[in-house]
Amino acid sequence: MGFIVRGIGFLMLLQTFLIALNIDNKITNIPLLPHSQIYLDYNRSDTFAKIQDKEFQPNSKEMLSYGYSPDFDVWIWFNLTNTTPQTVSKIIEYGNPLTSHILLYGTNPDALLAQDGLLNTSKDRKSIHPSFKITLEPHQTKAFYIKATSDVTTLIVKLNLWDEDAFYKKEMHYQFILALFFGAMGIIIIYNLIIYLNTRDKSYLYYVLAFIGITTHHLLYRGVANLYILSHEGTLATIKYSSFIVAIPTLFLALFTISILNTKQYPKLNRFLNYSVNAFILLTIIFFLLNLNQLRSIAPVVLLFILFGTTIYALLQNNRQAKFIMIGWILFFTSALLMFLSSWGVYDIFISYPYYTELSITSEAIIFSVSLADKIKQLSEEKLTAQNNLISYQKEESKRLSHIIEEKTSDLKRSLDEKKLLLKELNHRVKNSMQTIVSFLRLQKDETQDTNAQMILQNLENKVFAISDLYALLHTKENISTVNAYEYFSSIIKNVQASFQKPNITICLNTKINLPSDDAVYCGFILNEAITNSFQHAFNNTDTGKISVILEEKKDSYHFTIQDNGKGFLQNKKSDTLGMIIIDSLTRDQLEGEINISSSEGTQINIIWKHHEQR
Secondary structure: OHHHHHHHHHHHHHHHHHOOEEEOOOOOEEEOHHHOEEEEEOOOOOOHHHHOOOOOEEOOOOOEEEEEOOOOEEEEEEEEEEOOOOOEEEEEEEOOOOOOEEEEEOOOOOOEEEEEOOOOOOOOOOOOOOEEEEEEOOOOEEEEEEEEEOOOOEEEEOEEEEEHHHHHHHHHHHHHHHHHHHHHHHHHHHHHHHHHHHHOOHHHHHHHHHHHHHHHHHHHHOOHHHHHHOOHHHHHHHHHOHHHHHHHHHHHHHHHHHHHOOHHHOHHHHHHHHHHHHHHHHHHHHHHHOOOHHHOOHHHHHHHHHHHHHHHHHHHOOOHHHHHHHHHHHHHHHHHHHHHHHHOOOOOHHHOOOOHHHHHHHHHHHHHHHHHHHHHHHHHHHHHHHHHHHHHHHHHHHHHHHHHHHHHHHHHHHHHHHHHHHHHHHHHHHHHHHHHHHHHHHHHHHHOOOHHHHHHHHHHHHHHHHHHHHHHHHHOOOOOOEEEHHHHHHHHHHHHHHHHOOOOEEEEEEEOOEEEHHHHHHHHHHHHHHHHHHHHHHOOOOOOEEEEEEEEEEOOEEEEEEEEOOOOOOOOOOOOOHHHHHHHHHHHHHOOOEEEEEOOOOEEEEEEEEOHHHO
16 A cells, blocks of 8 residues: 555656756746646635645646636646756746735645735735745755635636746836826826816716726726735725726716717717616616626626717717717727736737736827817817807997997987977077067056056066076076076066066075976966065065075975065955965975965065975
8 A cells, every 4th residue: 555655656756847847047937827737626625635636637828717706716736847056036926916815835735835816915015916936946846836716806817937036127117117007097187187177067077087987997907906005904895896896987988978979969869878877877786785796897898888889879970079989989998808808818918018908098098088178179169159250240230230320310310400490499489479478468567557457467477577587597508407596586586676666675595506497487486476575565665675585405305485574464364365375376286395474574485395206
C-alpha cells in the first residue's frame, strides 16, 4: 500500500516538472492561463486538500469568462520553475477587480498563501487588480492553486506573471491613465454643472447626473472605488444596491435624450418614452426587492435600445441634435458590446486597446456636451432671429403708426382750425349779441323817466356785463377751466361803480386765487347783486363809505365775504329783497354752499362752499 502511495506521489511530482513554466529574471510579463490547468467545482464543496485528486483540464486561452454570478468555483493550477541560481520574486496579477473571492494556495495543504478579491481586498494592496507576490528559491519548482469565486458580478479569469519592477511601472502607468480619465470626466461634469446653474436648462442637469452615474459605475468597474474610496462595509452596500448603480445613469441618459431631442414635438413617441421610463423605474425596484441581481442589466439594455431607436427616428426627422446624439450612442453601444464580448470570452479588444472604454466614454461625454452647446447656440440664433424679426416688425409698425398719427394729426389740426374759425365767429356773434342787449337796455333806460325802472334796467345791464366780462376773460386765456378771480371781480366792480357815479364810496378787493369757471359766473352774479344793493341802500348820496370784497381758499373750501360799513337793514323787512333772494338762491342751489348775512354794523355776507371734487 505504501508503495502505491509513493508511486502516485512520484507521478504527481513528475507531472509537476513536465508541465512547469520555466521563469528567470529576464521574464517581465507572461500570461499564466495558457500554462495552467482548470477544474470547475460545480458543488462548491471541494477544499484544497481534496482538489489535488481532481482531474484538471489543460487550457490554451489567455482569458476565461463564465458570465454573471456562476454557481460554481474555478480552480487554476500551474507550476513555476526557477531556472536560475538566484532567488526569483514575481507578481501574479489577477486581471479582474470584480471577482468576489480569490484564494492563492501553495503545495502545502494547510498553506493559504494569500487572499484577495472584491470582498477580500487586502489593505496592503496598492494595485487596481488583485495581485500576489511569490518567491522561488534557486532551481526550485512550485505548484500554485488559485480558487476564484464570483457571487454578484462576472467571473473573468485572467492571470499574468510579472517582474516586480515591470509590474509596478505598468501599474503606475495604468493608474495615471485612469486618473487622467476620471479627472477629465470631473472637469467635464463641473463645467456643464456651472452652465446648468447659469442657464437652468434641464438638459444640462440630466447630462451632469447621467455622467456622474457613468463615472461612478466606472470607478466600481475598474476597481478604483474598491481600492481607494470604499470600505469593506461600503463595498457590501454597493453590491446590495448594484441595481440602482446600473439604473441611475441609464435613467438620466433617457431623460437627457428626451430633453435634448425635444421629443414633445413627436407626441406619440414622447408618450411611449414616458411609459418606457416609468416601466424601467418599476422593473428596477422589483429586481432590487426580489434580489434578482443577475437580471439587473435587462431593463437598462432594453431602455438604451429604445433610446437608440428614438435617436434614429429623430435623425430621420432632420432633428439637428440627433446627429450628435447618434455619434454618442454609436460609441456607447460599441463600447458596451465589446465589454460584453470580453466578459463572455468571445473577443477581448482590451488586450490590444486596454483604454478603449475610457476613450469611448470621454468621447461620448464630449460629443453630448457639444450637442448641448450646439443647442444653446441654436436657441441663441433662434432668439436673435426672433429679436430681429421683432425689431423689423416694430419698425414697420412704428412707420404704420406714424403714418396713422400723421393722418389723424392732420385731421385733428384741420378740425381744430375749423373749430377755431367757428369759435372765433361764435365769439364775435356772442360779443355782438351782448353789446346789442346792452344797447337795448341803455336805450330803454334813457327813454323811461321812472327812477325805479331805470335802476332795474341798470341792474340788468350790470348782470349782462358780468356775463360779458367773464366771457371776454375766458376768451383771452388758453385754459378756460379756471378764472383769475381778481381780474374778473375788478371788471364787475368797475362796471357797477361807473353805473352809480358815487366816488365817495370805495371798494377794496382782496383775493389771489383762481376759481373754477362754473363757480366764477355765480360768484360774479352774487358780487354784482351785493355791491349794487350796497350802492343803492347802504349809503346816502353824501355818505362816505367802504365796501370790502374778500375771497379766500381754506383747505377744501372757498370763503367769500362781502361787507360794507353802511346803515344796514332790518332782516325781517319784506320789501325790496329780490337781490338777497338771488344771492341766497345762487349760494344754496348753484354753489351748494352756506350763507350767513349779518346787518348789525353795516351789512356782511359770508358764503362758504366746497371744492367741486368735495361736493
